Amino acid sequence: MARVVNFNAGPAALPLAALEQARDELIDFEGTGMSLLEHSHREAPYEKVHREAIALLRRMLSVPETHDILLMQGGARGQFAIVPMNLLHAGKSADYVVTGTWAKQAHEEAVLFGNMAGAKARVVVSTEKDKKFARIPTKDELAFDPSAAYVHITSNNTLFGTQWQSYPETGDVPLVADMTSDLLSRPIDVSKFGLIYAGAQKNVGPSGVTVVIARKDLIAGGRTDIPQIFRYKSFADSESLFNTPPTFAIYVMRNTLRVLEEQGGIEALTRENAAKAKLLYDTIDASPDFWRAPVEKASRSIMNVVWRLPTEELEKKFLGEAKAASLVGLKGHRSVGGVRASIYNAVRLADVEKLVAFMREFEKKNG
Known part of the structure; x- marks a missing residue:
């Protein structure tokens, strides 16, 4: 499996x-x-x-x-x-x-x-x-x-x-x-x-x-x-x-x-969580005409990263293709819409790297 x-x-x-x-x-x-x-x-x-x-x-x-x-x-x-x-x-x-x-x-x-x-x-x-x-x-x-x-x-x-x-x-x-x-x-x-x-x-x-x-x-x-x-x-x-x-x-x-x-406790978790969030936000901020994070930068969560695409149609396409690529759970809450990646402790840096690679390829094809 x-x-x-x-x-x-x-x-x-x-x-x-x-x-x-x-x-x-x-x-x-x-x-x-x-x-x-x-x-x-x-x-x-x-x-x-x-x-x-x-x-x-x-x-x-x-x-x-x-x-x-x-x-x-x-x-x-x-x-x-x-x-x-x-x-x-x-x-x-x-x-x-x-x-x-x-x-x-x-x-x-x-x-x-x-x-x-x-x-x-x-x-x-x-x-x-x-x-x-x-x-x-x-x-x-x-x-x-x-x-x-x-x-x-x-x-x-x-x-x-x-x-x-x-x-x-x-x-x-x-x-x-x-x-x-x-x-x-x-x-x-x-x-x-x-x-x-x-x-x-x-x-x-x-x-x-x-x-x-x-x-x-x-x-x-x-x-x-x-x-x-x-x-x-x-x-x-x-x-x-x-x-x-x-x-x-x-x-x-x-x-x-x-x-x-065993993975290093709160100190190790803090470092990895910060690295995961930085990688994802940097990817979003690098293409503000395609990805848009609606949260003020000083208030951004390192646990739940939310963003939008230019149209809802593109968001649906992104979510569908992400799921097909085994990247699941990215749909924003039903009351908000958009895209959300919850990058909690059990989501590792390598997982976020896979998401970022998918995002960059998706942008190249649809931007």
Whole structure:
């Protein structure tokens, strides 16, 4: 079987070695005579995998002991609601910076919960109307409420291809970030954040598990008038075994983290991700009459590169011929159109080189 080059936005490419390990261990996990899919989450074979996955995350991201790492379900969409359910107390307000569709939906969920709980969610700034989410706000636009319960940002915009190059200073107000599409792609100072959450299906592992990294004091001070299954404290107190976790997804995430650490960890990933993005953006910028990147250069994502061709007909032709050449997942999100290459950790520099070679040949024939 010949594997394609996978540029899907998520679920996304996984390291081949992580998949091969899952294949080899699928029927008989470590000599136990049964698949990990069949093991109880309360027994030693799975618990070892579970704890190793959390330890790998803590080590690779240099997570301080002030923060707990939780493995939850429901994806980032679930966290859109769970964050305010835990952190937005009655009479308080939260600040949201809206830089894309997912940031907008996160704010809408906070508004909905706030209406029920006697709290508010305020949009500090939105880049929807002026630039159609083609930029990240400037520092001068970020006037935060010093008494806010938290400030929420979305660190990388998968649909529109923007990314925070540096994170806002929020003083004593906890900074909360949806890092679904760029967690583990570059170094972050976790101590600067009150809470980070990320669906694993971009850089960290398969779909089905959501990583939450939260300050222990915020967890302890969370609301207690919500169902236990939605409380961060329930997961912190039980080492993320409050209910049956997505065991196989966590196992494949563990495999993925092992591979990424063996490849050099966050430092090596940062170098390769920067090289991949530079190669692709340089190719686009070299022919502005044929390829057009709509994102302001200072806001460009190194994870999701979006661009347009002169006509929609050419875009369809490009996508069709790319798929025939085993370059898949390049169609832009249905709400945006165009072309998008998601170049997450498991997409290697050699894969982007194949894409760039195809682009240059396509331009030569159709330019």
